[in-house]
Amino acid sequence: MTEIDFGEVEAVVAKAIRQRNTSELRLLGHGEISVVLAWPTDAPVAAVKRVPPFRDRARALQYVDVCDEFFETLRGAKVGIWPTTLHIHERSDGRAVVYHQQPIANTTQLGSNVLRAAASADTHPLLDAITDAAARVCSRTLGFDCQLANWLWDGSTATQIDFTSPFALTESRNELRYDSHAFLQEYPVVVRPYLKKEFTSLLRRFTTAEGALGDMVANMMKEGLDEWVDPAIRTINSRLGVNLQREKAQWMYDNDRKLLPTVLKVKKVQRWWLTHTGRRYEQLLPEKTTYEK
Numbered sequence: 001m002t003e004i005d006f007g008e009v010e011a012v013v014a015k016a017i018r019q020r021n022t023s024e025l026r027l028l029g030h031g032e033i034s035v036v037l038a039w040p041t042d043a044p045v046a047a048v049k050r051v052p053p054f055r056d057r058a059r060a061l062q063y064v065d066v067c068d069e070f071f072e073t074l075r076g077a078k079v080g081i082w083p084t085t086l087h088i089h090e091r092s093d094g095r096a097v098v099y100h101q102q103p104i105a106n107t108t109q110l111g112s113n114v115l116r117a118a119a120s121a122d123t124h125p126l127l128d129a130i131t132d133a134a135a136r137v138c139s140r141t142l143g144f145d146c147q148l149a150n151w152l153w154d155g156s157t158a159t160q161i162d163f164t165s166p167f168a169l170t171e172s173r174n175e176l177r178y179d180s181h182a183f184l185q186e187y188p189v190v191v192r193p194y195l196k197k198e199f200t201s202l203l204r205r206f207t208t209a210e211g212a213l214g215d216m217v218a219n220m221m222k223e224g225l226d227e228w229v230d231p232a233i234r235t236i237n238s239r240l241g242v243n244l245q246r247e248k249a250q251w252m253y254d255n256d257r258k259l260l261p262t263v264l265k266v267k268k269v270q271r272w273w274l275t276h277t278g279r280r281y282e283q284l285l286p287e288k289t290t291y292e293k
């Protein structure tokens with residue numbers, strides 16, 4: 001994979017965060033957590049995803065270990081992995097920023113785009129592949145984010161592309177196995193304990209195949225892929241022998257649609273507060289969540 005100077009990436013990202021202006025960056029997409037950049041901006045050779053900074057190198061290493069274990073689990077489950085390398089950039093303030101580097105994907109192969117382009121049918125091999133992958137990966141302490149926008153489909157293999165926030169829980173299932181402060185620092189201190197509890201409980205949704213795939217269906221509703229909702233539910237129920245109901249997925253979608261725009265607003269308030277009190281805000285926030293047009 002091409003050598004990238006992540007100090008340089010971090011400098012450009014820091015400037016964009018400071019100026020709240022992404023015009024010097026080339027964005028490939030964003031989810032609810034990370035923003036994905038094409039790098040270098042003028043002649044891109046790679047996709048880079050920035051994980052919010054850890055307080056020190058040890059915590060960044062702990063996160064990298066959890067990611068490595070996640071790759072190992074996926075390999076063991078025979079799930080396709082988009083080639084991904086992790087890089088720790090230590091900043092002069094002592095913080096450590098992890099970047100994921102990948103080849104730039106052909107987005108016509110993105111699961112959501114594949115189904116959007118496909119003629120409607122009772123079933124699709126991509127839905128079969130994702131359902132079987134979820135069944136092999138989900139466990140009590142490992143959630144799997146199976147939404148269609150996290151997969152590439154080349155016509156025969158489903159390949160996962162999203163590794164920035166592995167849903168790896170401790171035995172008690174009450175905590176992530178890496179320092180969640182990195183993700184929580186974007187929120188006001190008073191709401192962090194509440195959010196930590198909310199998010200951890202949300203993550204437990206993904207620890208069963210039925211929950212993870214219910215979330216995938218909820219995301220199809222978000223993406224306007226309504227004609228694929230019933231085929232997806234039929235695929236899930238017949239392959240897993242479960243009884244996922246459309247109403248359940250609708251309920252998840254309705255909840256997320258309310259929660260995530262609120263969460264982004266809270267982050268923007270915190271950004272305002274920190275930057276108006278002379279402190280540094282650490283995340284490149286999208287203009288809108290993927291729930292808003």
Ligand SMILES: Nc1ncnc2c1ncn2[C@@H]1O[C@H](COP(=O)(O)OP(=O)(O)OP(=O)(O)O)[C@@H](O)[C@H]1O
Nearest residue numbers: 028029030031032033034036047102104105149162
């Ligand atoms: N390697 C890549 N090449 C091109 N586009 C990409 C690549 N990786 C991600 N993207 C685009 O960016 C979007 C978000 O990427 P990804 O799912 O990795 O981010 P995320 O913030 O972790 O999302 P989530 O909300 O699932 O946590 C993808 O759906 C896709 O559109």
Ligand SMILES: [Mg+2]
Nearest residue numbers: 031149150162
């Ligand atoms: Mg994603």
